[in-house]
Amino acid sequence: MISGIPAVLVGAGLLLLFMLLGMPVFVAFMLVNLIAVFVLLGPPGFGMLASSFYETTTSGSLVTIPLFILMGEILFRSNAVDVLFRSMDELVGHIRGRQYVLSIALATIFSTLSGAAMGVAAMLGRSLLPGMIARGYDPKLSAGNILAGASLAPLVPPSVLVIIIGTLAGVSIAGLLVAGILPGLMFACLFLLYTFIRVRLNPKLAPESETTDREVTASDKVMAVVRMLPFSIVIISVMGFILMGIATPNEAGAMGVIGALIAAAIYRRLNYRMVIESVGSAAMISAMILIIMASSKLFSQLLAFTGGASALTEWVAAMEYAPWIMLIILMALPFVLCMFIDQIALMLIIIPIYKPIIEILGFDPLWFWLLFLVNITVGGMTPPFGYTLFALKSAWTEGSLMQVYGAAWPFVLLFLFGMVLLAIFPVLATYLPSLL
Amino acid sequence: MTIKQSLGLANVLRWHDLMSRTFYQLGIFALSSIVVIYSYEVISRYVFDSPTRWASDFVSFLLLITVFLVMPWLTRAGGHVAVTVLNDQLPERGRQVMLRGGYLVGAAACLCLGYIVFLETWRLYERGTGTLTTVSIPKWLLFALICYGLFNSGLYFLRLAAKCDVTESAEES
Numbered sequence: 001m002i003s004g005i006p007a008v009l010v011g012a013g014l015l016l017l018f019m020l021l022g023m024p025v026f027v028a029f030m031l032v033n034l035i036a037v038f039v040l041l042g043p044p045g046f047g048m049l050a051s052s053f054y055e056t057t058t059s060g061s062l063v064t065i066p067l068f069i070l071m072g073e074i075l076f077r078s079n080a081v082d083v084l085f086r087s088m089d090e091l092v093g094h095i096r097g098r099q100y101v102l103s104i105a106l107a108t109i110f111s112t113l114s115g116a117a118m119g120v121a122a123m124l125g126r127s128l129l130p131g132m133i134a135r136g137y138d139p140k141l142s143a144g145n146i147l148a149g150a151s152l153a154p155l156v157p158p159s160v161l162v163i164i165i166g167t168l169a170g171v172s173i174a175g176l177l178v179a180g181i182l183p184g185l186m187f188a189c190l191f192l193l194y195t196f197i198r199v200r201l202n203p204k205l206a207p208e209s210e211t212t213d214r215e216v217t218a219s220d221k222v223m224a225v226v227r228m229l230p231f232s233i234v235i236i237s238v239m240g241f242i243l244m245g246i247a248t249p250n251e252a253g254a255m256g257v258i259g260a261l262i263a264a265a266i267y268r269r270l271n272y273r274m275v276i277e278s279v280g281s282a283a284m285i286s287a288m289i290l291i292i293m294a295s296s297k298l299f300s301q302l303l304a305f306t307g308g309a310s311a312l313t314e315w316v317a318a319m320e321y322a323p324w325i326m327l328i329i330l331m332a333l334p335f336v337l338c339m340f341i342d343q344i345a346l347m348l349i350i351i352p353i354y355k356p357i358i359e360i361l362g363f364d365p366l367w368f369w370l371l372f373l374v375n376i377t378v379g380g381m382t383p384p385f386g387y388t389l390f391a392l393k394s395a396w397t398e399g400s401l402m403q404v405y406g407a408a409w410p411f412v413l414l415f416l417f418g419m420v421l422l423a424i425f426p427v428l429a430t431y432l433p434s435l436l
Numbered sequence: 437m438t439i440k441q442s443l444g445l446a447n448v449l450r451w452h453d454l455m456s457r458t459f460y461q462l463g464i465f466a467l468s469s470i471v472v473i474y475s476y477e478v479i480s481r482y483v484f485d486s487p488t489r490w491a492s493d494f495v496s497f498l499l500l501i502t503v504f505l506v507m508p509w510l511t512r513a514g515g516h517v518a519v520t521v522l523n524d525q526l527p528e529r530g531r532q533v534m535l536r537g538g539y540l541v542g543a544a545a546c547l548c549l550g551y552i553v554f555l556e557t558w559r560l561y562e563r564g565t566g567t568l569t570t571v572s573i574p575k576w577l578l579f580a581l582i583c584y585g586l587f588n589s590g591l592y593f594l595r596l597a598a599k600c601d602v603t604e605s606a607e608e609s
Contacts, residue, residue, distance in 0.1 A: 024516035050556035057500040254474030287506040
């Protein structure tokens with residue numbers, strides 16, 4: 001019987017092969033599990049396959065996934081996009097490069113509301129980017145800002161990827177959700193700082209003066225804030241209730257859905273058809289994610305059964321490298337793989353392998369898994385295969401893929417710089433969770 | 437195939453879609469119920485100081501119900517995520533062959549696993565096993581839904597392989 005590290009290599013190798021052949025990710029997991037159970041346990045082991053589906057889809061912590069998705073679906077159908085767009089446009093003052101600020105702010109807010117980097121990149125690529133270029137803004141810097149802002153989606157709560165990591169790694173989901181707030185803001189500030197420095201060094205990157213349709217008065221700015229107030233209902237319903245200890249992440253997810261419905265009612269978009277479409281779409285996306293998770297459950301159990309996970313842990317423990325070298329090694333693998341493989345699929349393969357290793361290394365789990373989350377997020381916008389790049393390219397028809405690649409690289413480096421800051425100052429990730 | 441045979445097949449496919457759509461709508465109802473139950477739980481705990489004993493159990497059952505009732509409709513729409521890096525590099529004909537092959541493998545995996553879950557469901561039914569939750573229900577009921585989701589997805593993968601036009605079916609849905 002194959003066991004130890006070869007078992008891990010064969011299992012992960014088969015999985016990657018099936019995925020690269022274009023099979024649906026959940027089918028790849030099911031096939032590998034079927035083959036592995038047949039080879040290792042024979043037909044008596046098939047009951048484990050059935051049970052793994054049951055255990056995953058009745059897991060209480062995963063209920064948050066459809067609830068967060070539903071919240072985003074309702075908000076996107078409730079005029080939220082138009083309101084945010086108009087309000088932020090009025091709030092950003094007359095500074096040189098104001099549209100860059102607008103693009104980062106909008107991408108960050110939409111990412112917070114939707115949790116989907118690809119969706120935000122595509123939407124802003126279609127709506128904001130052409131206007132920016134027409135007004136004389138640098139196409140690459142504009143596209144880069146949108147890509148980077150959109151890529152904050154998995155980091156800023158509410159985030160579906162956080163729920164998946166928390167569940168698989170056995171880390172507090174509430175803690176991990178809250179841990180993403182400060183790093184998310186830090187990254188947004190880094191992008192703004194970088195953009196301002198670039199504009200300062202090369203003023204041609206932004207037009208000297210922008211003519212707006214009309215002068216924005218102080219009362220316009222107050223109204224812009226008032227218009228955005230309904231979103232605070234959603235934010236309080238989710239993060240407020242978790243931070244105050246009133247609701248679990250699951251219950252906060254349900255409260256967030258109620259908050260989103262109230263926001264839709266305030267914007268006069270609440271109707272039966274909108275609600276049904278939102279729930280239908282959320283059910284489809286949730287089923288897609290959860291069926292992958294259910295199919296992959298047995299994979300991690302088989303890793304343990306073959307002794308692969310423990311052999312790998314012992315091997316890593318015997319390396320005796322300095323912890324920071326181990327951290328770089330552990331981060332390099334998902335960074336590279338995420339350019340080729342779907343983020344969720346990658347997490348399902350890697351987290352069960354990494355979990356015992358980080359225990360041996362003595363890393364703070366919240367800090368490590370947050371770094372891991374940032375890492376796979378960057379993988380999604382790293383050339384040549386990052387998914388978010390293709391989403392932006394498909395929306396930005398005038399731009400070439402090489403332009404998108406060129407736009408992404410500076411921000412990938414900024415993300416890596418931010419990761420170094422997070423690694424050196426773990427308090428950025430652990431301070432807010434320590435208040436819970 | 438004669439006209440009569442193809443009309444018969446079209447009718448079967450229509451009934452298949454109708455059944456799957458009905459179960460999909462039940463899945464939507466299950467997801468809506470999760471929101472209602474959790475909202476009720478928060479209100480009854482903090483407003484009336486009387487938390488329920490059943491809310492978390494029911495919600496976990498409803499999550500399973502949502503996933504496996506919606507799964508076939510998702511398969512019909514070609515909505516499962518796949519890594520298409522290699523496929524995208526192929527010429528159109530090669531891409532179609534890869535897609536069709538992927539659907540056939542998907543059908544085989546789903547039908548095979550559906551059969552395994554069916555055997556487990558039958559075993560649970562014969563033993564009368566209940567769920568290990570505060571509010572216990574027969575476990576085979578939930579396993580039967582897993583069985584439905586896998587079998588029906590297998591059938592839709594077969595239909596996709598025969599038609600092999602994902603975008604069309606996705607637009608239809």
